[in-house]
Amino acid sequence: MRYLFGLMLLLGVQVSLAQSAFDRDWRFRLGDDSLASRPDYKDAGWRKLDLPHDWSIAGDFSPTHPATTQGGALPAGIGWYRKTFRLPATDKDVRVEFDGIYRDSEVWINGHYLGKRPNGYVSFAYDITPYTKAGVNVLAVKVDNSRQPNSRWYSGSGIYRHVRLVMKPKVAFAHQSIFIRGNAAGEMYITGALHNHTAKAARITVLHKLYDASGRLVQQAAVTPLQLNAGDTGVTFAADMSVDRLHLWSIEDPYRYRVVSEIRQGSAVLDSVVTFTGIRSFYFDENRGFFLNNVSTKIKGVCLHHDLGALGAAVNIRAIERQLEILKAMGCNAIRTAHNPPAPELLELCDRMGFLVMVEAFDMWRKKKNKFDYYADFDAWHRQDLIDMVKRDRNHPSVFMWSIGNEIREQFDSSGIRLTRELVSIVKAVDSTRPVICALSEWNPEKNFIWKSGALDLVALNYHHEVYEDFHKHYPGQVFLGSEQMSAFATRGHYDMPADSSYFWPAKSPQKIVEKGNPDYTVSAYDQVSAYWGSTHEATWKLIRKHAFLSGLFVWSGFDFLGEPIPYPWPARSSYYGIVDLAGFPKDAYYMYQSEWTSKPMLHLFPHWNWQPGQVVDVWAYYNQADEVELFLNGRSLGVQRKGADDLHVAWKVPFAPGALKAVSKRNGKVVLEKTIYTAGTPARIILTPDRAKLKARVRDLSFVTATVVDAAGHLVPDADNRLQFTIEGPGSIAGTDNGYQADTVSLKNTARKCWKGMALAIVQTGDRKGVIRLKATSPGLPAASLTLTSGE
Structure with missing residues (x-):
């Protein structure tokens, strides 16, 4: 059976890559004051x-x-923000839009209470026209907060996403009402929908x-002239057009069109919305997996x-882009927004860079996972939050x-049946063009x-790779x-041997548990350690790549993240799951995926080559195209x-001797790549290496500068x-x-x-x-290192 979804043209929301003027010049105070709304x-x-601003990340770990x-061992609390701004005399509607506030936000304009939104990840807006x-x-x-x-992970605190003040004509498109569907x-x-807020x-x-x-x-396409009565809201319209010689959006070629939608009265344009579009189709086949554009x-x-x-939850477009660049170079082609609606900037970047995205709504429904999580707000808010997402x-x-x-814990009793049907119906009423799933930890x-x-x-399915080969026996058709998948652990640069034995930690049974870890709170970077509910990276990927009907997977997780420091207690304060560490430095597993997920020749040799004389070292290599x-x-x-x-991977057991360890990959007897690791002194x-040396002013642009300590010969x-x-x-x-x-814990x-x-x-x-920025790094006993960056247009 073929499961057809998404044979459509989609409208991509245009997101500004810079701060809006309304993000600037806010006042903030940590602590509560009931008079601050006046x-x-x-x-x-x-x-x-x-803005955006996350006050928790500035705190000390404890x-x-x-x-x-x-939750990341960082402080939370209550904070207030105030923005004083001027408006001209106008007959336009005024709306304030928040991309996300964590959490339990309440908003006032000129002392008038606008409302409350408990959910810390959902975007929302208030019409402030009557009160300005x-x-x-x-x-x-x-x-x-x-x-x-x-939360089961670091949430951040504050207005951590962008805010906009939007002025619209009285006759305008309803907020987020335009929806474009199509076919190949x-x-x-x-x-879409229109409103007329005038008296005529x-x-x-x-x-x-x-x-x-x-x-x-x-x-172009025009809708037959419409009559909007005074005070009309939610007046719907429909239009169609035919496009020749389509240029499809794909992972390899994320081509986009631009759509301009206008409301015209004679020759006058009353309202205009500019967006970007991408045309693509996809479907799932029960036996052959996933197809994009056939x-x-x-x-x-x-x-x-x-x-x-280190930036916390505060949205920064360059920081998100860097994460996606690192993942793209690994061969990643899809993102799951675990476990909440993302910042709109992430989706804009995925549109431009060629990633598929699963957008996720909730980590819990009525049954809680933390004492004060969203479960208490679910009944009152899940419908609105889901529709808005x-x-x-x-x-x-x-x-x-x-x-x-x-x-979701409603997997395990009959309440999951009714709630699942309700939530799916809410989604389908707003968008019936995409599949709706729930990530299930109960495979049976x-x-x-819920199933x-x-x-x-x-x-x-989450985890349970042991049932994947028998999937159709359990779920026929x-x-x-x-x-x-996975939940494999690693600390970049640390290696425990022997590397050819894998184990669970924490474990489901005493026979498999590792009761004591390393005194420095590390986990081996060989692919040998995972939580009992998961597997090593290699174990599950071998199954996924083997069978066409296994359409793909989402690895837990792409990057280490603040919070959930399993398997260690304090002072561990961030996760060990990532393929890339919290600083953005790849762990060795990154290169396993790169060898499997990309076609460009690569060769990765590890570990480092500084050991005790005669020590037997497990040497691994990942490679492709050889x-x-x-x-x-x-x-x-x-x-x-x-x-x-x-x-x-391939492996050797090598008695250590100082010097140079070199790997040479060959294809048909010809050298493809060489990689050498040297014993360092x-x-x-210090060497400072920026990911970008030319930056832009006024947009919170970033350069991620790697500082590497090397010996006299330049070896790490x-x-x-x-x-x-x-x-x-x-x-x-x-x-x-x-x-x-x-x-x-610094x-x-x-x-x-x-x-x-x-x-x-x-x-x-x-x-x-604009100007020249000079970064300097000093350390006792080492010469200072400096780097010059430029900040311009």
Whole structure:
């Protein structure tokens, strides 16, 4: 059976890549004050800042914080924001839009209470037209993140996403109402809604114009003139057009069109909405897997939490883009927004960069996972939150499915049947073009009441790779999707031997548990350790790649994230699951995926080559586009290894001798690539390497600068733990520092950072001025290192 979804053209919401003017010049105070909602409140002594803002990330790590280490061991509390702004005399409607506030936000305009939104991840808007005036206006926002613990991961605190003040004509498109569907033949169907907030009837025409990527007008369609009565709201319209010679949106070629939708009255344009579009089709086949634009495509995805490492939860477009660039280079083609609606900037970037996205709504329904989580608000808010999520994101070409929940506890009793049917019906009423799934941790269909509802489009399983080969026996005629897999642990640069034995930690049974870890809170970076509910990276991927009916997977997780520091207690404060560490430095498993998920020749050899004389070292290599790898130690061949049909790496056991360890991959006897690792001496200097040297002013642009401690010959010193002090001159600032070590309890805003395994990170952020930025790194006993960056247009 073929499960057809998404044979359509989709409208991608245009997201500004810079701060809006309304993000700037807010006043903030940590702590509660019941009078702060009043417009005449004196806030001159409050801190002045720009949004987005996360106050928790600036705090110190502590095991006593109510969020617990599961929530990142950082402070939360209550905070107030105030924005004073001027409006001209106008007859337009005024709306304030929040992309996300964590959490329990309440908003006032000029002392008038607008409302409350408990959900910390959903975007929402308020019409403030009746309460604004010409001249000075005051917006006040209370953010209450004091009820802790309320999350299983780091949430951040505050207005951590963008805010906009939008002025619209009285006759306009209803907010987020435009929806475009179509087919591969280029037939487009456009629906939406209009309102007339004037006291007079208006006769209007709706015109849609489609432009290609070069700006050429491709097609246009007009709606028969409509009569809007005074005070009309929700007046619907429909239009269609036909597009010749479609250029499809795909992972490899994320081509987008531009749509201009206008409300016209005669020759006058009353309202206009500019968006981007991407045209693509996809379907699932129960036996052959996933097809994008009729091309068989394995879903090679990762799960991502929303924090941005040292930047916390505060949205930064460059930080998100960097994460996606790192994942793209690994061969990743899909993102699961675990376990909440994402920032709109993530979807805009995925549209542009060519990623598929599963957008997820909830981590719990009525049954809680934390004492103060969303369960208490679910009954009152789930309908509105779900509608707002789907309406906001349904027009992104990258979004190819909706998830209504993750490991929901209603799986295990009959309440899951009714709730699943209700949630799916809410989604389908707003968008029937995509499959709806729920990430199921109970694999047995007889025991899973969410699956028994019959409402889900696909079987999306979390873990339980042991049943994948027998999937059709358990779910005859159904489509498989791996919604969350692996939960493998690693600390970058640390290696426990022997590496050819894998184990669970924590374990389900005493026979498999590792009761004591390492005294430095590390986990081996060989692919040998996972939680009992998961597997090593290789174990599950071998199954997924083997069978066409296994349409793909989402690895837990793409990056380490703040919170959930399993398997260690404090002082561990961030996860060990990531393929990439919290600083953005790849772990060795990254290269296993790169060898499997990309076609560009690659060769990765590890571990480092600083050991005790005579110690037997497990040496691994990941490679592709080659038949074999030969290993040399100081010029002497240690033999050739070839991957068998079920192998993902090759390995040698090598008695250590200092010098050069070299791997050479060959195809048909010809050298493809060489990789050499050298025994390093003592630390001699610091090398600063930016990911970008030319930055833009006024947009919170970032350069992620890697600091590497090397010996006199320039080789990374793998055990270097030098403390680096970063200083900066010019129109920039140090937005954070990190080293990727999960148990480093120094504040991520500290400008001093010890290296971990010879590496550290400094994040440089531009300010409002253009000019030259100079970053300097110093460490006792080492010469200072400096780097010049430019901040311009």
